[in-house]
Amino acid sequence: MAVFFSDLDNTLIYSYKRDIGEDKVGVELYNDRVISFMTWKSYALLKEADRRMLFVPVTTRTPEQYARIDLGVKPQYALVCNGGMLLKGGVRDEEWYRDSLELIRDSADELKKAYELMDCDKDRCFEVRSIYELFLFTKSEKPQETAERLKAGLDLQKARVFSNGQKIYAVPKNMDKGTAVRRFGQRFGVDKCIAAGDSAFDAPMLREADFAFAPKGLCERADMQNVPNMGACAVCDTDEEFFSDFILENYSKFI
Numbered sequence: 001m002a003v004f005f006s007d008l009d010n011t012l013i014y015s016y017k018r019d020i021g022e023d024k025v026g027v028e029l030y031n032d033r034v035i036s037f038m039t040w041k042s043y044a045l046l047k048e049a050d051r052r053m054l055f056v057p058v059t060t061r062t063p064e065q066y067a068r069i070d071l072g073v074k075p076q077y078a079l080v081c082n083g084g085m086l087l088k089g090g091v092r093d094e095e096w097y098r099d100s101l102e103l104i105r106d107s108a109d110e111l112k113k114a115y116e117l118m119d120c121d122k123d124r125c126f127e128v129r130s131i132y133e134l135f136l137f138t139k140s141e142k143p144q145e146t147a148e149r150l151k152a153g154l155d156l157q158k159a160r161v162f163s164n165g166q167k168i169y170a171v172p173k174n175m176d177k178g179t180a181v182r183r184f185g186q187r188f189g190v191d192k193c194i195a196a197g198d199s200a201f202d203a204p205m206l207r208e209a210d211f212a213f214a215p216k217g218l219c220e221r222a223d224m225q226n227v228p229n230m231g232a233c234a235v236c237d238t239d240e241e242f243f244s245d246f247i248l249e250n251y252s253k254f255i
Contacts, residue, residue: 002053002255003190005079005181005205007197008061008069012046012244013038020242028069036069038244043072045248050075053194053255056184058177060169060201062131063087082171082201083180084134099183100134100175107172110158111136114170117153121146125166136170143168162200178204194254196247211254213247 006012013027013036014020025043028036038046049055050073058079059066066080067090078087084104086096104111118128118138123146126139140146140163147163150170154161160176162169181193195202195209198218206212 001188001190002192002194003184004049004053004055004251005058005177005184005193005195005209006055006247007177007199007202007205008057008059008066009036010198010243011196011202011247012042012057012071013069014242014244025072027071030068038071039242042242042244042248045245046071047073049248049251052252058083058180058195058197058202058205063090063092077184079177079180079184081132081134082175083177083183083205084175085132086180086184096183097132103174103179104134104172107158107174110155111170111172114150114154114159114161117150118146118168118170121149134175135172138168139166140168141166164199164201176204177202178206178208181205181208192255194251196251198243213243213251215243 009015016035016037020037020039023040024037025040026034027038028034055073055075056077056079057075060082061080063080063085066078066087076089080087084097084100086093114136115128115130118124118136121140123140123142124138125141128136128138130136143163143166146168147161150161150168158173160171162171181195184190185193193209194211195205196213197206198215203218206214
């Protein structure tokens with residue numbers, strides 16, 4: 001079985017904060033406002049991809065945040081909470097979730113320490129949230145400084161720190177998208193894995209894939225050098241092409 005694992009935000013869909021022109025379709029409604037879009041080209045091409053192979057969204061979004069999205073297709077499976085939770089027909093797979101909690105048991109103390117550090121951080125500007133006990137999230141007015149203080153206070157062999165804009169995450173070892181893709185393959189049988197993503201969160205998933213799509217800036221990172229065929233699949237820096245369009249126009253070359 002060939003499976004297309006893809007991140008969502010900034011990979012297939014774009015926030016209202018990014019101008020993607022008029023040729024777009026709203027795919028996320030929140031508080032009666034459309035807050036995420038796809039290009040019409042990607043919206044149409046995703047339907048074709050969904051018919052040709054198993055499409056599995058892989059996202060840091062919670063189940064509630066994922067449920068707000070309408071991609072024009074209804075994936076049978078989705079990996080949410082950075083892969084810590086598997087949804088089947090929109091319903092949480094309890095066995096998967098229990099296994100996820102077991103996988104991060106050795107990082108539990110480190111996650112508690114991360115919570116304390118985030119909670120007392122002088123630049124924090126949002127509550128510290130435990131996302132289904134799988135990882136932590138907050139926001140900072142000075143995210144780079146907060147992230148560095150967090151890294152200095154943690155055992156980075158047991159927990160990792162990510163920043164994305166104002167957002168700061170503390171994520172246990174084994175709670176990553178690569179582990180999730182590997183677990184999915186072991187459970188369901190995956191002969192070929194195609195993956196797409198745009199951020200450091202996606203790097204483990206891209207390294208796990210047989211063929212990976214990533215923006216040029218991401219695939220040039222030192223930890224991305226061993227991804228099979230990454231050079232052939234990486235999108236070039238350009239203002240003339242959307243990453244989502246590039247992925248969905250080229251994935252079929254690798255089926």
